[in-house]
Amino acid sequence: MSEPKIQDVARLAGVSPSSISNFLNNRMEQMRPATQLKIQQAIQELGYRPNNAARQLKTGVASMVGLLVPSLANQYFGALACAVEIAAAKYHCHVMTFSTFRDPAREREVMADLMAYNVQGIITGSALNDTENLEALAVRCPVVAFDVTRSNEEHARISTISIDNATATSMAVEHLVHLGHRSIVLVTPPPLTLNRQARANGFSKAIANAGITGDLVIIDPTDAPIDPHGDTQLFALGRSAAAKIMAAPFRPTAAIAINDMMAIGVGVGMKHLGVQIPKDFSLIGIDDIFFAAAHDPPLTTLRQPIQAMANAAVTRILAPTGIPGDEVFAPELIVRGTTAAPGK
Amino acid sequence: MSEPKIQDVARLAGVSPSSISNFLNNRMEQMRPATQLKIQQAIQELGYRPNNAARQLKTGVASMVGLLVPSLANQYFGALACAVEIAAAKYHCHVMTFSTFRDPAREREVMADLMAYNVQGIITGSALNDTENLEALAVRCPVVAFDVTRSNEEHARISTISIDNATATSMAVEHLVHLGHRSIVLVTPPPLTLNRQARANGFSKAIANAGITGDLVIIDPTDAPIDPHGDTQLFALGRSAAAKIMAAPFRPTAAIAINDMMAIGVGVGMKHLGVQIPKDFSLIGIDDIFFAAAHDPPLTTLRQPIQAMANAAVTRILAPTGIPGDEVFAPELIVRGTTAAPGK
DNA sequence: CTGTTAGCGCCTTCAA
């Protein structure tokens, strides 16, 4: 037995297919309550569901948004996918998620797939590996890039969503200064992206403002094995960074890591060096992924308001204002157990 | 400008639409190489992509499998989704993932949505909350349930994929016995599901075999706040379990947790009690989620071969043998830093 | 308020 169709429902309810269609699309004013009831019952009885493909072919749009992430095995992006799903559900819209594994060819491929599905828009949490392609896509449907900031008017068609990266590192520095730290590092892979540059700038500015010592500890990612699935690379990088941090000539008493994954790595590396956190050394991450709280001691971090950001991204697609734009969210300092006054 | 259609390609290539269709569906024997080339070029030039909705409406099937998980924010299920995506890609098939948040009503809803998309099959990592519904679904398309074992022939239509749960706990006990432990607990929420029962049985049998002391420490989940998104509950539960474990009359020297999330919680709880792992106490988890390796010390655990399991699930759907079945995978002992000889 | 009708883009015979 195959799926019931709109005709079957119409026959059972004793009305025409168009009334069923009206009913399904909430045009209740076009029929008598009695008709509504009959339709309702017929649908129930047959277990009828409209065929998405047919509907989509007719209307030209799918109730679907596309999401690109480097990998769902990375907990941050799993959480993002979850947040996007929740946000889209408010519009009765589904989400199709693809992992790109940071492969530009796959990214292009996957975008084309998404277009073939007639998605209403695309959210990408995968870096702007291929801005030209993204820009071309944005002609067809709204494109929202996560955690990306535009340098100029190059990408006039793309909207972006991110936290205020400079503020995040400034807040981290201020928190540490407030605790009494006078020598702080920012641990990061080479700051090639605009985001990381912004974090580095925020850091430097705050250091200068406070009139204290501070520098970047840049970790070469070629040191660590590449892991396209789980993105565990930053963890490994962080762990290996610990020694480099402690060897810095200006003897930092605290570190800010570019994100939580790296911070957790630094934390583990420090422990192996016999450095006690937060007694001997303070540590701050960025993101507030779940395992920040499960780390020991629980990681102080700057939280990204991920649900709010997902909501904003989805709104840009499903309730567009017309013009693309950039939305910047404030990070929130979550003080936990890895920060304390130096030597305490 | 709207998407190019098969007609446009045909016109540009100077052939008929059906040749394009033949080309797209790899029926090359039906045309001259020269024609192939022309078609190839025309497709390239227009950036043509067949419209999924139209194709699906015509053929009745979508190249799509559905995946249900409690929440993608839970790292285990993010990793599962990633593995399923990789497995499905080999069949040129896409994955549509839904989070159920362990809400039976939402689970039913989402399954119906999936059916409306004409998915080729459904994989569920969400517990069999509603077996009747699943069973009914299995009439329409293959259904594969993850981490579920059937008690009897009730669910004749559903296939299952899981590790050998009894063996997992047995292996854990044997590893600990080998290290010299003589008193071991299994920490678990009430073993209501068949899986947990199997783990408890495997534990008890191995304890009896070894002729040592062992018991279950059952943690009431009402103690911890519910977290439908991230499933952090087991972590909190594990942390609070530490005291209960240490207070057990038979003075265990090691614990096996029902999964890694709980094990990590126990590890943190122990540290707060001043119990040093593995010197004072040994700890084993199950799953091998990414953060098992990032825990400090790195968690000894029984790994689920998640990619192999995902491959098997996808194969059941996209290359079905016809009859549903159960596939059981062997867990793999990953010895890391949380297990040692007692008192060492 | 309800029924009729003409496609949406593609695939698949069938005939040429």
Add this chain to the structure above:
DNA sequence: TTGAAGGCGCTAACAG
């Protein structure tokens, strides 16, 4: 080897 034609299930005019 290619072209023509019908229809997948649904929607949205438009006519009654």
